[in-house]
Amino acid sequence: MNSPTSKLIDLQNIAQVASNLKTAFSFNFDTEKHRFIFQLDKSNEFYLRLPLPVTLTKLSKEIELDDLDLTYIIAIIQSGSAALAYCEGLQIIEHKVFKAYMVRKKQGKSQLKYLKTKGKSKAGSRVRLSNTEHFFDEIIEKMNDWLSYFEVESIAMSLNKTLIPYFFHKDNTVLDKGDERIFKIPKHIEEPSFENLLKIHSYLLQGEITYPKVHEEMIETIIYKD
Known part of the structure; x- marks a missing residue:
């Protein structure tokens, strides 16, 4: 083999x-x-x-580091936590880490997965669902700020398949899942933290x-x- x-x-x-x-x-x-x-x-x-900052047009014999001016977003999104960064060239310009109460304590299971089998009748479930909606709204709002203000050329994303419908929903007019700028980060990430954001940024460079x-x-x- x-x-x-x-x-x-x-x-x-x-x-x-x-x-x-x-x-x-x-x-x-x-x-x-x-x-x-x-x-x-x-x-x-x-x-x-x-x-990530090296495009085919910049792939010459000698890459001038000062000429790597690609503008891009890194988005690491998991159940209950996310880490975002807006970057230019080799530098992280802005970053934001999000946390939300979306996990059922006893089972340690995401509320989104729990809904598939148990529903949402209990008060705790309703709180977690409300937090889930707010969590994704905050992420989308921050990305919208960057996408509106900067000419973002690439978006490197790590997004669990189960979360795709909650991020790319009908009210998300900021970003469509078919956007050609989206690049799936080809690496497993333990958790969306600032430390791991720095590691992924280094990896993508x-x-x-x-x-x-x-x-x-x-x-x-x-x-x-x-």
């Missing part, structure tokens, strides 16, 4: 690595996931995700190559070629 392995690529080296791989393999670019797909053979492929471990020696010889 060709188990995958991943390595992060520094921002300063991403252009050279991409150039080496594009010379050695046939490829196409997946805009939604911001990554190259390289073909090893008819049935095997591997991936090079670009750092790096590239990432993912390939079958069995081809590790061959691929690394190519990506580190001068």
Whole structure:
């Protein structure tokens, strides 16, 4: 079995690595996931995700860090907590962390999941539902502030599938789930905290190559070629 392995690529080296791989393999670019797909053979492929601020037009031999002026939002949203950031280039300009009472204490289960089996008749459930609505309203309001004031070019999101209907609902006129700027953060995040927001920001400023471990020696010889 060709188990995958991943390595992060520094921002300063991403252009050279991409150039080496594009010379050695046939490829196409997946805009939604911001990554190259390289073909090893008819049935095997591997991936090079670009750092978020690096667009295809900026992918030259030498990336000038001062020229990476992409404006983007990072949104990490889970049941009862969220962390948002507005960023320009390599910097977080503004951030906001949200908390809400949405978990039933004894079961430790999100009220949204509980509703699927038990309903919402009890007072505690109604409070949690009210908090849930307020929680998402606050997130949408903050994102609307940024989207209205700044020319946001990309939106990196981590949003659990069960929360999609509660964020992308009919009254959310700020953002549609089909918005082409949305980029799904390809990494599991333990909780939306400021600390994890900083870690994800750092992660998105790096590239990432993912390939079958069995081809590790061959691929690394190519990506580190001068």
